Amino acid sequence: MLSERQLEVVLAVVYDYIQTGEPVGSRTLSKKYLTGRSAATIRNEMSDLEELGYLVQPHTSAGRIPTSRAYRLYVDTILQRRRVPHPEAERWIADLREQRRDVEGALAYISQLLTRVTQYVSVAALAPFQEIRLLRVDFLRMDSTHALAIVVVEGGLVHHKMISFPCEVRQEELETLSRRINTVMAGRTWNEARNDLLQYVMNELREKEENCRAAISEMDGLLSAQPFRFYRGGAHHLLAMPDFKDLGKLHAVFSLLEEESALVELVDNCALNGTLTVTIGEENPEERMHDCSVVLATANTGGRKAILGLIGPVRMNYESSIAVLETVLEGLRDDDGSEEEQRHVY
Incomplete structure (x- = not known):
């Protein structure tokens, strides 16, 4: 069980690392986020958090970076609070409600919308009958x-x-x-x-x-007779991400996105349990996805179950991604968003 101060340090490290992609030092935390804590105090907490498996230090002179365990704590915290809607949320919802009669057209639109707004890989699918x-x-x-x-x-x-x-x-x-x-x-x-x-x-x-x-x-x-119908977009965005400079990692993700059977396995659990799921790095049973995080959610629309998702680096902007996905779901759902989506993270 982390202390309140340790929790503050973990969340601040994850947030800063998501924004900058650079190892985070105690002085940075003291100046930017934890102004009431001294750099020495924060440095001691970071050392303890490293032993607990929440942070790692790439080399002795560097700051710390978060582990999957730290990201999980961060995501759990996000899902416990209300997210700020995107400035264009109302327009997206209105557009989607007009398109719901053409479910496949709506999913093609959503796929392009998600990748344009988040700069991550988008996945949209219709579940089998x-x-x-x-x-x-x-x-x-x-x-x-x-x-x-x-x-x-x-x-x-x-x-x-x-x-x-x-x-x-x-x-x-x-x-x-x-x-x-x-x-x-x-x-x-x-x-x-x-x-x-x-x-x-x-x-x-x-x-x-x-x-x-x-x-x-x-x-x-x-x-x-009708298997999952997939719509994908934005795979080229991975090329510009420093997280995928390793060509082996990039090839592994690309190969998965090209395999229909691998995508079916990726979305199948979400299609069955009807929840919003966030799978971080090595939590994913598919080895090729260990350098990625996946956010998936479902909505019933036009009598079909639709699965929407985003695939990005483990260092993805979870708060923004989840908020955008939830906004799109509200416009797509048959119930016009009158009932709050059930949420679950594992």
Whole structure:
């Protein structure tokens, strides 16, 4: 547990290092931020904080720089207080609310907006349909072995697909399956309910198991047909950052941004838990991201789950990045921002 003075020192070091990119000395802190503390007192605290793993000293004659542990403390502090909105926040929100009917167009706009304002890499994505909550499923019998599946998802969007059955099927059997699916799906996504439906077919509908399995398989195909749709921007900004002078680090990040599967893994957890997340440096399980921090958040828009994010150096301006991202989310959300986004950091 840090003392109040140690907390002040850590936060001041992180803030100054974000602004300057230079190791921070005790004299700088005493003059700029902690004017009531002497340089000698601050120097002693910095030495203790180095032993505790919050600061490191590049070489003996230099000041200190923050570790990931110090950045984590700094980010946690940011998220506990209200952020100052960007001067253009109202205009962004108004523009986005006008564009929400064209979700893909809005995400392309957001991707460019985020990178222009923050100078970091932006990521915007639409989650697959299987991550969306289903409102209702109906089957309309077309002939003895065919039926039309009608799926209504969150936001009122309707999707349909013709299903072929291996055996003859009656309308009342389709209605029984439909009722069961709607009961199991209540408040859940397709991914969450699929196994329960298959279990029900095996236990309760054995005589029609083949047909029911075919129906569920066809629905799975319909809802899984569209993977994440990504919009990226601003990767060239990394070239100008001193944090990526090492070409090996730069190549590692670029290679990840070019891999669709790696991006899916990066945003997948956020898409599932519906929270704002900040992952700092080595907290990221993807080794290529250990020199980066990632801020991700989600919003429900147009019946789809959208994931928005920023990728920058560990020395990124977290306060500004989070504030910009939250402003964009307010304009994109279906609820017009009437409910505060749930926030979580890990």
